[in-house]
Amino acid sequence: MGRWQPDARGRLERAALELFGEVGFNQATAAGIAARAGLTERTFFRHFADKREVLFGGAGELQELLAREVRDAPRSQAAPLDAIAAALEAAGPVFEERRAFVRQRQGVIADNVELQERELIKLARLSSALAGALRDHGVPDWPATLAAETGVALFKTAFQRWIDDPDAREFAPLVRRSLAELKAVTADSL
Amino acid sequence: MGRWQPDARGRLERAALELFGEVGFNQATAAGIAARAGLTERTFFRHFADKREVLFGGAGELQELLAREVRDAPRSQAAPLDAIAAALEAAGPVFEERRAFVRQRQGVIADNVELQERELIKLARLSSALAGALRDHGVPDWPATLAAETGVALFKTAFQRWIDDPDAREFAPLVRRSLAELKAVTADSL
């Protein structure tokens, strides 16, 4: 066994989620999180750029998964938004397999505005990545940006529905439902 | 004349924008901004909840203007997204009349991630307000949310185009162009 307990980063992430849940994000101190993980405050900030970031370690992987799905999509005749929707459906298991964790984490975020800010900029980065993937498929800059932003709106809606519904299991159907509604409110009516 | 110079809040806002432009957001201290405005750090934080907020005083007014436009829209047969697009076009003068200020402010924001986070949550609040206005028109909850989110994507794109193009004057045409592209990437193709 090494000098230190293994997986310091993971211990910090778990300690933070617990402490945030118990006393709230604002009352939890970085030193308190570190102590609970058997580490010091300084080490906390070596693993995470700031106190909020400890909740967003998985954002990068989700982004890469979705961008890869879009990039690897068959060069189909589908609209750009449909390609993104398909990627979102494919990412369902990421949430479904960690149902309890994802819900607990989202509850903490829902209670704190600063964490919501951080979540929003992660989604903005996701949008940029999706736009890049679309451009690789030949979609022009601004349409790619618009489709990516709309795709993120789709994700936010489907995800919120998945969180709100205690009985929800599969993510993909919520994506499809949101996509249908989105096309309806976008299309000219009558 | 009063004990104090008038418009402390406005003086702080101008001092902050200047100082951010000169030394960057991170290097500018709250005490420095206050001193430039002839006030103390404590007074700065009485006017603004935090250092970032000094740049976002006008967000509430824009939100109310856009929500009012949507709410006052004729109960038309147009799609919800068209109602939002019309509101965005109507808000053009807000930017056009303060061209230099808006661009300087956006340059500062583009240089700092924390400010981008704050901007994103202001846009999220705008989205909520727009969704509420649509619900007042009888649009169901989730379609209203989706249309509002998409409308904000429309705004972001049109605004970025307006900022990027040094020759851009009118805002409305950029909204129309983005709306057309959005409908194209959303609709089923072929």
Add this chain to the structure above:
DNA sequence: CCCTTCGATGTCAGTCACTGTCATCACAGT
């Protein structure tokens, strides 16, 4: 088996964002 290097952590001092509390002072109304 000793020595060197290296990576992860601890220690400590310092800056700055932000807050609570109390004092101050002009102005308005009485």
Add this chain to the structure above:
DNA sequence: ACTGTGATGACAGTGACTGACATCGAAGGG
């Protein structure tokens, strides 16, 4: 003149975050 009020100043305190340096166990070369 007297008093209440609102905006500000003064000051101490907490906690997020950073830079610099010390420590220690592991891995590899000799």
